Amino acid sequence: ISSYLTNRDLKSLRLACRLLAQVAHIRVNRVFLSANPCNIRVFRTIADDEEFRHHVTEIVWDDARFIEGPKPHPHPTGEIDEADIDPDQGCPYWFVAACKENIHDRNVRKTYDIVRPDDVARGKQVITQLSLKSCWQFYQNLLQQQKDVLFSNSDVDAFIYGIGRFPKLKRITITPAAHGWIHAPLYDTPMIKSFPCGFNYPIPRGWPTSRDSQIPLHAHPWREATEDRKNQWRAFRNVVSVLAKNKLYVPELVLAVNQLPTGLNCTIFDQPCEEYDNLLTILRSPGFCRLDLPLLVGGQEHEDWLSFRSGYLKHALSEAKNMKYFSLRTTVDTDAIRDISGNPTHFI
Numbered sequence: 001i002s003s004y005l006t007n008r009d010l011k012s013l014r015l016a017c018r019l020l021a022q023v024a025h026i027r028v029n030r031v032f033l034s035a036n037p038c039n040i041r042v043f044r045t046i047a048d049d050e051e052f053r054h055h056v057t058e059i060v061w062d063d064a065r066f067i068e069g070p071k072p073h074p075h076p077t078g079e080i081d082e083a084d085i086d087p088d089q090g091c092p093y094w095f096v097a098a099c100k101e102n103i104h105d106r107n108v109r110k111t112y113d114i115v116r117p118d119d120v121a122r123g124k125q126v127i128t129q130l131s132l133k134s135c136w137q138f139y140q141n142l143l144q145q146q147k148d149v150l151f152s153n154s155d156v157d158a159f160i161y162g163i164g165r166f167p168k169l170k171r172i173t174i175t176p177a178a179h180g181w182i183h184a185p186l187y188d189t190p191m192i193k194s195f196p197c198g199f200n201y202p203i204p205r206g207w208p209t210s211r212d213s214q215i216p217l218h219a220h221p222w223r224e225a226t227e228d229r230k231n232q233w234r235a236f237r238n239v240v241s242v243l244a245k246n247k248l249y250v251p252e253l254v255l256a257v258n259q260l261p262t263g264l265n266c267t268i269f270d271q272p273c274e275e276y277d278n279l280l281t282i283l284r285s286p287g288f289c290r291l292d293l294p295l296l297v298g299g300q301e302h303e304d305w306l307s308f309r310s311g312y313l314k315h316a317l318s319e320a321k322n323m324k325y326f327s328l329r330t331t332v333d334t335d336a337i338r339d340i341s342g343n344p345t346h347f348i
Contacts, residue, residue, distance in 0.1 A: 028052040031166075032189040033159055033235075034062035034178070035149040036142070040158045042190040047158075047165040056166040060187055061159070062178035063235035064206030065150075066143050070094035091136030098202035099132055102182035109181065128198040135200050142201075156238050163248055171252035171290070172243075174235045176206025177260050186258055207232055207262040208296065217331065218299040219307075222267040222275075230275075233264060237275055243285075244278035252290035253282060261331045263294030266307040269316070276312060283320040291320065294329040301332075 002010060002024040014021040031046050032039050039062070046052045069092070089096050130138075149155050163169065180186040182200060210217040220229065230237065236255065243250060257263055268276050282288060300307055307313065317326065 026052075027055070029055050030058045030060060031056050031162070032060050032062060032178075032187065032191075033155055033162075034189065034191065035065055035146045035155050036062075036191045037145050037149060037154075038191045038194050039189055040149065040155055043158050043162055047162040053165050054167060057168050058171040058173060059159070059162070059166070059169065060173045060175065060178070060189075061235040061239065062187065062189060062191075062206075063174055063233070064176045064178055064204035066139065066146055066204050067202060068143060070097075089136075090131075090133035095136055095139070095202065096132055099135065099200040102200055102203065106182050106184075109184075129200055130196060130198045132200070138196065138199060139201050156242070159238065160242055160246075163242070163250075169250060171254060172239055172250050173254040173256050174239060175256040175258065176209075176262060177256065177258040179203045179205075180258070205260060205262070207257070207260075207264075209260055209262045210298075217262070217296060219265050219267050219296045220299075222265055222270065222273055225265075236264060240275060240278035240282060244281035247285075249285045249287060250282075251287050253288075254290070254292040255294055256292065257294045257329070263296040263329065263331060266295040266297045266300065266330075269307045269313040270310055271312065276316070280316050280319060283316055283323075287322060288320055289322050290325040291317075291323065292327040292329075295331070297330045297332050 002013060005013065005024075007026050007028075010024050010026055013024045014026075028046055031043050033043050034040075046056065084093055085091065086093050086096050175186070178185060178187045178189060179192065180203075182203060185192045208217050222230070239253075242248065255264060268279075283291070295307075297307070317323070320326075
């Protein structure tokens with residue numbers, strides 16, 4: 001029976017008596033990391049535990065970061081500054097709008113013909129929703145914690161420490177989609193578990209995404225990008241750098257966007273750069289067998305698909321001699337890759 005229970009239920013079961021505490025073991029095969037002290041603290045605790053660390057097979061790095069303000073709107077009205085405080089809610093207008101949009105999206109996604117257990121759980125979160133002023137105050141604490149981690153690079157230090165403590169590590173997953181939808185995260189990380197019941201907040205998406213999913217976001221040339229722009233993929237940059245420079249071998253590297261219209265900037269493959277060289281080193285490592293590679297390709301149709309015609313992506317993949325699984329996903333607009341006659345343009 002215990003093999004079918006979640007860790008949350010196993011913890012309760014283990015409290016029943018000494019016998020159950022001995023036979024009902026917590027399953028810790030995945031650890032989480034992000035720019036948050038709660039995730040870092042749990043990550044290091046598991047890395048230091050002589051029992052649990054031997055069971056870890058996957059590190060999931062949440063590369064989504066909380067935003068400090070509204071993203072620039074393509075068509076600003078000028079009637080109201082979204083950064084101003086809403087006097088009725090006690091928090092900025094942009095924060096109020098994001099929280100209301102979350103509830104709207106949740107209702108749209110809800111199945112009306114079947115009431116599932118997860119629908120009931122999410123419904124309780126909505127019923128007990130904190131006031132937006134309280135949500136804003138808690139969100140500001142998260143922002144400050146995030147700033148402290150980014151300033152100290154303590155998440156990167158934890159990764160460097162932990163990766164050598166998990167002897168059975170098989171996969172590193174980097175995702176900008178860990179938070180999923182409101183009250184329905186893709187990964188139930190320690191940080192997300194610590195959120196108070198009814199907490200509503202702007203869902204961070206991490207990597208660049210378009211407001212309109214039908215219009216792919218432009219992939220700016222990597223060679224011209226500033227460090228701030230490159231650090232939108234901060235977890236990816238640090239993971240490939242640490243693995244390559246320390247010659248650490250992990251069989252699988254998964255970039256998981258979970259259907260979001262985003263991915264790694266494809267212009268990394270225009271010409272050699274530090275990130276490309278590090279990725280190449282990983283692909284060449286003995287035993288490397290899996291790569292999930294979503295690419296942000298907006299604008300490539302105007303560049304004659306340079307990132308694919310350059311040959312660097314093909315060369316990198318050809319170096320993975322033991323590859324058993326490869327997944328390629330792009331944000332390409334299929335209508336944009338047709339020539340003037342309406343025929344598909346083949347670029348690979």
